[in-house]
Amino acid sequence: xKPYLRAMRWLFHIGRYMQLLSASFRRPxxxxxxxxxxxxxxDAIGTQSIGIVALLSLFMGAVICLQTAHQxxxxxxxxxxxxxxxxxxxxxxxxxxxxxxxxxxxxSNIASQIGTMRVTEQIDALEIMGVNSAGYLILPKILAGLxxxxxxxxxxxxxxxxxxxxxxxxxxxxxxxDFEYGMQVDFxxxxxxxxxxxxxxxxxxxxxxxxxxxxxxxGGALEVGRSSTRAVVWSVVIIMVANLILTxxxxx
Amino acid sequence: xxxxxxxxxxFGEHEVLKxxxxxxxxxxxxxxxxxxxxxxxxxxxxxxxxxxxxxxxxSFDGRNFTALSRRDRKEIRQEIxxxxxxxxxxxxxxxxxxxxxxxxxxxNMSDPEISKRALECLDRVELADxxxxxxxxxxxxxxxxxxxxxxxxxxxxYLFCDEPNSGLDPQTAIVIDQLIMEITRExxxxxxxxxxxxxxxxxxxxxxxxxxxxxxxxxxxxAGLLAGGVPELEEFVFASELMRRIRKAGEx
Ligand SMILES: Nc1ncnc2c1ncn2[C@@H]1O[C@H](COP(=O)(O)OP(=O)(O)O)[C@@H](O)[C@H]1O
Ligand SMILES: [Mg+2]
Numbered sequence: 001x002k003p004y005l006r007a008m009r010w011l012f013h014i015g016r017y018m019q020l021l022s023a024s025f026r027r028p029x030x031x032x033x034x035x036x037x038x039x040x041x042x043d044a045i046g047t048q049s050i051g052i053v054a055l056l057s058l059f060m061g062a063v064i065c066l067q068t069a070h071q072x073x074x075x076x077x078x079x080x081x082x083x084x085x086x087x088x089x090x091x092x093x094x095x096x097x098x099x100x101x102x103x104x105x106x107x108s109n110i111a112s113q114i115g116t117m118r119v120t121e122q123i124d125a126l127e128i129m130g131v132n133s134a135g136y137l138i139l140p141k142i143l144a145g146l147x148x149x150x151x152x153x154x155x156x157x158x159x160x161x162x163x164x165x166x167x168x169x170x171x172x173x174x175x176x177x178d179f180e181y182g183m184q185v186d187f188x189x190x191x192x193x194x195x196x197x198x199x200x201x202x203x204x205x206x207x208x209x210x211x212x213x214x215x216x217x218x219g220g221a222l223e224v225g226r227s228s229t230r231a232v233v234w235s236v237v238i239i240m241v242a243n244l245i246l247t248x249x250x251x252x
Numbered sequence: 253x254x255x256x257x258x259x260x261x262x263f264g265e266h267e268v269l270k271x272x273x274x275x276x277x278x279x280x281x282x283x284x285x286x287x288x289x290x291x292x293x294x295x296x297x298x299x300x301x302x303x304x305x306x307x308x309x310x311s312f313d314g315r316n317f318t319a320l321s322r323r324d325r326k327e328i329r330q331e332i333x334x335x336x337x338x339x340x341x342x343x344x345x346x347x348x349x350x351x352x353x354x355x356x357x358x359x360n361m362s363d364p365e366i367s368k369r370a371l372e373c374l375d376r377v378e379l380a381d382x383x384x385x386x387x388x389x390x391x392x393x394x395x396x397x398x399x400x401x402x403x404x405x406x407x408x409x410y411l412f413c414d415e416p417n418s419g420l421d422p423q424t425a426i427v428i429d430q431l432i433m434e435i436t437r438e439x440x441x442x443x444x445x446x447x448x449x450x451x452x453x454x455x456x457x458x459x460x461x462x463x464x465x466x467x468x469x470x471x472x473x474x475a476g477l478l479a480g481g482v483p484e485l486e487e488f489v490f491a492s493e494l495m496r497r498i499r500k501a502g503e504x
Pocket of ligand 2 (some may be wrong): 292293294337414415
């Protein structure tokens with residue numbers, strides 16, 4: 001494809017995405033209905049992801065602990081293990097990789113759900129009744145994402161660090177006291193604020209980008225499948241780019 | 253009464269509707285017939301504003317719908333009921349919830365009043381005892397009837413049915429046709445039925461518009477339809493052996 005055509009396509013998607021967002025953020029028709037949808041999404045995005053988030057974080061924390069123990073080799077202080085586990089979990093693993101994993105789990109779900117409603121004319125049915133379909137379908141998901149993803153990330157931090165400590169002590173690479181000391185040394189609250197700020201942005205990206213791909217699915221079941229793949233790929237790519245930009249912005 | 257004035261619509265190079273004019277009368281079942289791909293669905297979607305026409309305007313009882321802002325359209329939208337080609341029932345909701353949905357979103361009724369009204373509508377389509385089923389558990393004919401119940405829940409002035417009996421066996425199809433006819437009289441609605449099924453046309457039509465390649469080539473009623481005159485129309489009407497025999501029998 002010619003470069004300028006590609007650029008035009010990008011502009012088209014960005015413009016349409018913005019338009020969809022502004023339609024989503026119009027005032028909901030019925031507060032009561034909206035609250036129910038919001039709570040359902042909290043459950044779908046949050047509660048139902050706790051298991052996978054906890055599992056991955058436990059293993060990640062444990063592996064970082066063993067890796068670090070292996071690398072410090074004897075002349076670097078043992079408390080470095082606790083320090084490294086904490087920093088890795090708080091700064092990158094939990095705030096970046098957990099949203100990436102959620103993009104796979106929640107994002108594909110959002111895209112296929114909304115995409116199915118598009119190709120079976122359920123979105124037209126909403127519109128014909130006078131319901132703002134973007135607001136009805138997308139806003140609860142975005143808001144739920146903004147609220148719940150940071151919680152999942154905090155959970156992940158605790159799980160990872162906890163698992164690191166447990167494995168460290170169980171395998172004898174670190175004493176509990178050393179780990180605890182490393183866990184607390186040179187700790188800045190700003191790191192957590194920095195991590196959670198990124199997380200909120202990623203929660204927004206993964207829900208809204210996935211919803212966009214579902215909302216504009218056209219055709220049949222095959223197309224719904226494709227839109228759900230696109231949703232995951234684009235959510236992950238945009239999260240990574242945003243990660244770079246936000247890291248640069250927040251650390252300056 | 254619904255009037256279409258000089259409606260044109262293209263998708264890219266493809267001119268789908270060309271200067272379409274039509275009048276649909278109150279209290280009557282107005283048929284729009286034509287071959288697959290002739291532009292019937294696009295015409296209906298332009299009429300109800302799901303697709304913006306490139307040119308022309310639509311008026312509902314003298315109110316220019318096309319010129320209205322999104323906000324003001326809502327009022328007219330709530331007077332429109334629509335039955336979609338694939339029923340477009342919300343598959344995450346039960347049959348009763350589907351029918352209650354427009355009431356929940358737009359009426360100020362209490363929950364018991366909503367249930368009562370929804371049950372009335374289900375009773376009207378003879379599905380009073382199917383309320384707790386999910387759409388996936390209903391046959392095609394039942395889904396259409398639920399679609400009708402949902403469309404009439406808000407007491408619409410205008411009813412649109414896009415191929416109401418596609419995919420149904422002839423007997424069930426007739427039941428749906430008759431149901432549409434009866435409720436049109438009962439509620440004194442302006443009903444528009446899109447169809448390519450001659451059975452249905454002969455069963456339920458009061459007025460008929462024939463669409464061919466995006467143009468209205470002929471308007472009239474059942475008697476006129478068999479009399480013929482326009483070659484494209486004759487080709488469409490007498491496409492089947494059955495219809496050709498009827499014509500022969502009439503001549504004898
Ligand atoms: N959203 C769209 N984008 C591009 N082309 C479309 C769209 N909707 C319909 N068309 C085209 O318009 C023509 C008429 O379609 P339609 O109105 O659905 O036919 P039918 O009379 O069978 O209902 C078809 O050739 C179809 O490919
Ligand atoms: Mg059609």
